[in-house]
Amino acid sequence: MITLNRELPDNVLITTVDEVLGWGRKNSLWWLMFGLACCAIEMMHTAGPRGDLERFGVAPRPTPRQADLIMISGTLTYKMASRVKLIYDQMAEPKYVIAMGSCANCGGLFSKSYSVVKGVDQIIPVDMYVPGCPPRVEALLEGLVKLQQKVQKEKYLRK
Amino acid sequence: MALIEFDKKLHKGTVQNRIELVRISNEEMVINMGPHHPSTHGVIRIVLRVDGEFISQARPDIGYLHRGIEKIAEGMSYHSFMPYTDRIDYLAAVNCNIGYAQAVEDLGQIEVPERARYCRVITAELNRILSHFMAIGPIATDLGAYTPFIYVVREREFIYKMMEAITGARLTYNYARIGGVSRDITDEILRDIEKYLDHLIPFMDEYHRLIGANKIFIERLVNLGVISKSEAMSHSLSGPNLRASGIKHDIRKDDPYLVYDRLNFDVPVGTGAEGTIGDSYDRYLQRIKEILESEKILRQAISSIPSGETLGKVPKRLVLPKGEIYSHTEAPRGELGYYIESDGKSDRPYRLKIRTGSFSSMTTLAVKIPGMMIADAVAFFASLDVVAPEIDR
Amino acid sequence: MRYDTSLLEKLKSEFPDDVLNMEATGPMPHALIKAASLKRIVGHIRDDKGFNMKYLNCITAVHVTDEHEGKFRSLGFNLIYNFTDADFSRSISLKVYIEDHGDGSINNVVPSIDIYYKSANWFEREIYDLMGIFFHYSKDLSRILLPPDWVGHPLRKDYSEQPSYNDMPTGRSDELQSLRLV
Numbered sequence A: 001m002i003t004l005n006r007e008l009p010d011n012v013l014i015t016t017v018d019e020v021l022g023w024g025r026k027n028s029l030w031w032l033m034f035g036l037a038c039c040a041i042e043m044m045h046t047a048g049p050r051g052d053l054e055r056f057g058v059a060p061r062p063t064p065r066q067a068d069l070i071m072i073s074g075t076l077t078y079k080m081a082s083r084v085k086l087i088y089d090q091m092a093e094p095k096y097v098i099a100m101g102s103c104a105n106c107g108g109l110f111s112k113s114y115s116v117v118k119g120v121d122q123i124i125p126v127d128m129y130v131p132g133c134p135p136r137v138e139a140l141l142e143g144l145v146k147l148q149q150k151v152q153k154e155k156y157l158r159k
Numbered sequence B: 001m002a003l004i005e006f007d008k009k010l011h012k013g014t015v016q017n018r019i020e021l022v023r024i025s026n027e028e029m030v031i032n033m034g035p036h037h038p039s040t041h042g043v044i045r046i047v048l049r050v051d052g053e054f055i056s057q058a059r060p061d062i063g064y065l066h067r068g069i070e071k072i073a074e075g076m077s078y079h080s081f082m083p084y085t086d087r088i089d090y091l092a093a094v095n096c097n098i099g100y101a102q103a104v105e106d107l108g109q110i111e112v113p114e115r116a117r118y119c120r121v122i123t124a125e126l127n128r129i130l131s132h133f134m135a136i137g138p139i140a141t142d143l144g145a146y147t148p149f150i151y152v153v154r155e156r157e158f159i160y161k162m163m164e165a166i167t168g169a170r171l172t173y174n175y176a177r178i179g180g181v182s183r184d185i186t187d188e189i190l191r192d193i194e195k196y197l198d199h200l201i202p203f204m205d206e207y208h209r210l211i212g213a214n215k216i217f218i219e220r221l222v223n224l225g226v227i228s229k230s231e232a233m234s235h236s237l238s239g240p241n242l243r244a245s246g247i248k249h250d251i252r253k254d255d256p257y258l259v260y261d262r263l264n265f266d267v268p269v270g271t272g273a274e275g276t277i278g279d280s281y282d283r284y285l286q287r288i289k290e291i292l293e294s295e296k297i298l299r300q301a302i303s304s305i306p307s308g309e310t311l312g313k314v315p316k317r318l319v320l321p322k323g324e325i326y327s328h329t330e331a332p333r334g335e336l337g338y339y340i341e342s343d344g345k346s347d348r349p350y351r352l353k354i355r356t357g358s359f360s361s362m363t364t365l366a367v368k369i370p371g372m373m374i375a376d377a378v379a380f381f382a383s384l385d386v387v388a389p390e391i392d393r
Numbered sequence C: 001m002r003y004d005t006s007l008l009e010k011l012k013s014e015f016p017d018d019v020l021n022m023e024a025t026g027p028m029p030h031a032l033i034k035a036a037s038l039k040r041i042v043g044h045i046r047d048d049k050g051f052n053m054k055y056l057n058c059i060t061a062v063h064v065t066d067e068h069e070g071k072f073r074s075l076g077f078n079l080i081y082n083f084t085d086a087d088f089s090r091s092i093s094l095k096v097y098i099e100d101h102g103d104g105s106i107n108n109v110v111p112s113i114d115i116y117y118k119s120a121n122w123f124e125r126e127i128y129d130l131m132g133i134f135f136h137y138s139k140d141l142s143r144i145l146l147p148p149d150w151v152g153h154p155l156r157k158d159y160s161e162q163p164s165y166n167d168m169p170t171g172r173s174d175e176l177q178s179l180r181l182v
Helices: A018-026 A038-048 A080-092 A102-106 A136-151 B003-012 B013-022 B069-073 B082-086 B090-108 B116-143 B145-169 B187-212 B216-222 B230-234 B240-244 B280-303 B358-366 B374-386 B388-392 C005-014 C035-047 C118-131
Strands: A068-073 A096-100 A128-130 B031-032 B046-050 B054-061 B323-331 B333-344 B350-354 C019-023 C030-033 C055-068 C071-084 C093-099
Touching: A018 A136, A018 B187, A018 C035, A038 A068, A038 A096, A038 A136, A038 B090, A038 B145, A080 B333, A096 A136, A102 C055, A128 A136, B046 B374, B046 C019, B054 B374, B069 B082, B069 B350, B069 C035, B090 B116, B090 B323, B090 B333, B116 B145, B116 B187, B116 B374, B145 C093, B187 B216, B187 B280, B216 B280, B216 B374, B240 C071, B280 B374, B323 C055, B323 C071, B333 B358, B333 C035, B333 C055, B350 B388, B350 C071, B358 B388, B358 C118, B374 C005, B374 C118, C005 C019, C030 C035, C035 C093, C055 C118
Parallel strands: A068 A096, A096 A128, C030 C093
Antiparallel strands: B031 B046, B046 B054, B323 B333, B333 B350, C019 C030, C055 C071, C071 C093
């Protein structure tokens, strides 16, 4: 809630600390370039000229130590599962997870298979599920905007 | 040895010199490249034994995207399996679709109407252009240049618009059906494709002038990872990798399918334009030449497409006669072969095996990488153009 | 694939004891050969000028079973080798049948051909991983697609899943999601 007090000059805004912290944190989520399968191509197209992910303040980082957001895009297999857990553990708190595509949500069309983890939420906690196979560029952007609204509402200072 | 001699040997740049350098010192370290790495090829892991910067042994480790597609096929009917074939090589999805449809049609003696064949050729060649774009862009990214990849993504968005108008999807099309195609291509879309092809040739010229004729790019790729003719045959390479080593083999010409025997196009081979035949620069140049050939095929197919129906009459419960077949087509990454065995009673395949070009390209890694430096190994790997789901299925 | 049935007859005339059967009709004409003579025949068709099969297309394995009321009884395995010659004008297929006696005696019957073709090693590793067929004299036979501590060979018809792998449950929420093989 930003209020404008009539006694102060026009370039002064009054707000709460929670609001400012939320606004700062939601507009600079750095994402980890983590693509497993077909959804990774749609993620690259979202970061391309037409989708333009960078206008939301997300910058791509190749290493998990510098990233806040991981977008699991693609099918997770049992062989890869321990590596995903390792990468998630290497990210510093606070961190967010978007499960992109049906294979990451629930196993997708490969849930009949013997070597596929039925959903990435069996190993790491997920904040946002984006459905689609693969989800369109606009769908992923909407997922990101909803995640930003979730980050804005977090009470960061109080426990 | 003295640093001056080290410098001279480095600039001569033959693999033999580097192997001698490696045998001298014995302080080696085992490091791990992957499965998570900032490159677009997918989840592939290579375990390297390095001495400083020079690699002395390499062992690829695959299977991080093994989804068991062949086992899933044994539990689904022939019609329902089509969406899974998209995900074998998602960058060239229509080629995988039509390879599978062709294998089933050849085993079951099913007729495909003429217009459906032309539609298949048009979408397959558009998809070949898409896939080769995704090969030449990441070569530059793996060498350190980020902008060519964005150029390529912009061009792909133009083609995505056309493919979405034809099939309804952006990446995994599910376009072919047993006996034809799912939707017709209207005249308006054909005019749009022709307008795009007018824009494609100047763009390829600009891209090649910026990247391919760039001195740094040439020096990094020339004489790197030379695969000779006999080695290419022994490793069962196929597609652009085989042609870049000097062997003139294209399944569209040697064993024609669909309407390729009526269309007029060349088969370019690697000529060692800047270095030796079969080096990484040849593999890069091969894909540029193939995009230009695809443009020729598209123009001819658009001008000679007949009218008619797009889907033949196929029963809903399709039971193929008892027997087996191995049928192959030319996908952008190599030979895509489907082996189908049917037991004559059920509407599901008894065994389905998929042979992909990237699987055999990976066998060259353990042989060629020892002796290179780590950055050169990354460039060689990028020039092979593999994708992880084709290797692991 | 351009199959040439005269090649099959030539093979039969040069190896009369080792070629058990010739199937010249159908979409994939092939010759059924004995497992013990595989290496000799493959070496011959690679080097002999009459065959000149320098290109290995694919090695495939099929589990031959007898299905009875939903239960599969394992009879044996078929191995199919596809070759093409150096000008890519003719192709040949070879088939090897090995019986499964159920006590592990199918192992060590099939020799590996990776001394002739450099790509054969990875094809054979995949067949060992998914079907369980062991190739004799192979230079490196280990699991390639599945994790090294996986139990079982999935592409067999009588394979059943383990209940969990490394504490991750393998069950599905919806029974319709499992494969129906019958």
